[in-house]
Amino acid sequence: MSSYQAPISDMTFNLFDVWQLDQYWQTNAQLQDLIEGDTAKAILEEAAKICEQQIAPFAGEADQRGAQLTNGVVSLPAHYHTAYQSLVEGGWTGLSGDPEYGGMGMPKALSMMVDEMLCSADIAFSLYPGLTAGACVALLQHADDATKQTYLPKLYSGEWSGTMCLTESHAGSDLGIMRTMAKPNDDGSYAINGSKIFITAGEHELTANIIHLVLAKLPDAPAGSRGISLFLVPKYLLNETSEPGERNAVTVGSIEHKMGINGSATCVLNFDDAKGYLIGEPHRGLSCMFTMMNYERLSMGSQGLGAAERAYQNALAYAKERLQGRTTSQDPNKADAIIGHPDVQRMLLNIKAMNEAGRTFATWVAALLDKSKYDNCTISGQRANLLTPITKAFMTDQGLDACVTAQQIFGGHGYIKEWGMEQLVRDVRIAQIYEGTNGIQAADFMLRKVAADEGTVLLSLLDDITDELATRPLIEAAPLTNAITDLRQLTAQLLTKDNTTLAGAACDYLALVSYVLYGYMWYKNLLALDDSKHSRNFIAAKTHTASWYFKRILPRAAGIKAILSNDAASLYTLAPEHF
């Protein structure tokens, strides 16, 4: 099985040097008592221990055994229970939770790094605490205070866990056509009837209760997506002392056999007059759920990055050890380590450059979310909103790419299960699909986040970056200035086009913007380097990898621009029979 060591020095570099969040935390009234630099570092180190020692070494076993369904009961790999208990005992399940309800109140920029570690350790395992955290965000924002008092402390403590139940077999991303119904009961609760599929962590015995957040339609619901409401449906109904009592009518029909994340129980859940409680306003369930979805979308980025980081570490170690071919040796019977081959360096640098830019990017987006939340900063909120689909789509696309490339460095051994590289490929693949496919993310980005406001938020961001580049120019980052100019030009051109053209261009456009912004991330990495703080090796690696990015990766933007510059309106109209 592949090994894993949390990249704490790059994490603290991002937190403290690139984005100087320790300084920001001190300026904020809510955060200043909760967190400062040393605490943050200690938190990362403690999280690393659990991930490195209790989860990562057993990810291969979890993959092989998987979640199993027997007589309606889902059993998980045994070490999932002990590792989960460690999370509970350390308070990790409430890391980003609201302190008013027992959470630790840590900023997203920090909790996201713990997410990354959990994903490196085992994406399948990470989903159990991950879904709970998402459910808490939705409840915190949309539930009434009594509900929050009842459920949030138990969810933050990890005693209970959460799910999100959206998908039905005929309705994937098209929630408007869902069929699950909610009929009012006399006591103010609702009787939920229907069947949901692909429910992550839908059934298991890690926790004493599971709180399902379920989308369903009320009898008087308007048609389509404006007629969906959100319901809280506990696996065990609470008794008078708010402890799990009677079993609710939610049962698991089956669990899916998947390409990967086998330790995650992906359930078909049947609701047969299950008792549920309305959360938020009737018919406003979709916007409630989007609160949770947006949170999850950021976590998806951590899945891409987490798998890519682990893939990189193992490919690097292998490249240093594996002797094949001659680079410096002259002896035909002696081989050199493959890291000496330019093509292996190319693969490693491609992964490294994208991973480190990805980590800086994720920290940036999380910090924007924090500033939006703690300082009510409008522009930070708008930018986080703009960048969310990139975090989800681009970071997971890069995650697959990194894992495939790292697997390639292993040659034939990369294809064999025992090395663990192929599992990373299988596991990370799902992140491009769930929580809204990357195509849906791209459409959201192009149409809603860029075209809908005529590019205002994006262009103001590009203005600020341009100003920063002018104020603190770095010769290495010169290609970034040109790339931004090209991006502006193309954006202006695209904004004159019809929606079909935009929808067809969306995936490429999202990638183009991402490459430019990753260039900005490398610029920020370079800016943050400091002889007095960082080791020579650290500075050499960062400087070299930045050059690699600007010379060997950023030019990909030119190809995408060339694609999108061609007029293509007529190309998305091929009749089905002509395919």
Added chain:
Amino acid sequence: MSSYQAPISDMTFNLFDVWQLDQYWQTNAQLQDLIEGDTAKAILEEAAKICEQQIAPFAGEADQRGAQLTNGVVSLPAHYHTAYQSLVEGGWTGLSGDPEYGGMGMPKALSMMVDEMLCSADIAFSLYPGLTAGACVALLQHADDATKQTYLPKLYSGEWSGTMCLTESHAGSDLGIMRTMAKPNDDGSYAINGSKIFITAGEHELTANIIHLVLAKLPDAPAGSRGISLFLVPKYLLNETSEPGERNAVTVGSIEHKMGINGSATCVLNFDDAKGYLIGEPHRGLSCMFTMMNYERLSMGSQGLGAAERAYQNALAYAKERLQGRTTSQDPNKADAIIGHPDVQRMLLNIKAMNEAGRTFATWVAALLDKSKYDNCTISGQRANLLTPITKAFMTDQGLDACVTAQQIFGGHGYIKEWGMEQLVRDVRIAQIYEGTNGIQAADFMLRKVAADEGTVLLSLLDDITDELATRPLIEAAPLTNAITDLRQLTAQLLTKDNTTLAGAACDYLALVSYVLYGYMWYKNLLALDDSKHSRNFIAAKTHTASWYFKRILPRAAGIKAILSNDAASLYTLAPEHF
């Protein structure tokens, strides 16, 4: 499980209309009695029946069960035996074999299409006849006549099968450092001792005997790759009547658990004083084996294309059936087929455009091989040689890309085993790795096929294409002319660089040349369209897909050119401790 229907109309379009091989066959003395257009079409139709009915429907079962090792005996999925018998009974295992030894003597351009079908049906299954065909090529070219008389008829008939035994655990692609030894016996045979890994079809009971072609070193061998010899090592030694008799000392140590191609028995083979026979000259084994490797490398292209074709067919069918979102419908409760979404059209067209160009490309390379073989045409041989690494590397890279994209079109269902899409991803992934990783192919292309002759063969090919474009210009293909100009310019620039830069540029350069040549393939497709022969739908689809290629795919070349135009010599020198 995913379905499959052989794309016979596109195959015959390539054979007869694009490359007019039926006309070529009639001009060749050896081929004119063996094959003509109608026979070729009938052969494709018969092969399609076996692949569609006996292999493809059960690929999922084969994946789930896999090859199993019990007490030294490898058992395969039961239907592998019946399907293999069908191949034997129809003479398919000798399709491309030399008629002098009982083969059917079919040209490569035709047999390659049967390979594609077998790979669409089940890559793992295809390896059993595939390895045999490769072993036959090596024997035909390097063995003495007595050996050929003894072994080839049994291999062509499928009674026996073949393997190639190269890899050792410490020596993957670096064959020079292998340790397997061959000591001369008194009777002129050799005692082989050593252990080989990753031996495809190394042990099974599909056939009455298995003929291993094994690389090993003679006691007096020079160091490195110039000291390797080739040996024929049968699983059962032949008795006086040339029938399998005594069991030879070749045993299977274990079989690998892999990401995919689970039906393929990937064996560790131990040779303990196994009796072997020298094939070809002492110490010349590597060049003998390369005969086989080159043959296999072309078959790798078929694996990429075969999986991609099946992935496309299923994604297309799904996109026509799956109702999600509204494209033409106004009713919020009614969804339209997802094929109406521009982003889904984009994904389908990307796959389709690459697959069809890939088929034209594979047919071209096969026809060049045929012209080299049957007409001793030097320039055809040189060009086949030039294009072989592209067939192996680019076609398999595109194979993975196509399967991942097709899986994406299925959304969550693409990740679930029962739909069969994830298996295609897992199965096709190996083709980028084995028979020399795609990185090694790229190095071979850049350094040996292009730089070593200062680009002569490539540039003469580009000259001919440029002439053809000038003689028969097509307005749609105008971007191809520019792409060729850019490629020439970049090639001239690269040819001035040192080997480190070239090795580092190799993968990107291979992709760049491939995109340009695939543009030429689409030009050839367009040229071959004929109102009097082809249906309106066929012409509409080809014309539209060609436009897609020139506007939406070929521009990727601009991005690669931008990457390779940057000076990068200093970038491949990062010390291991700086990674």
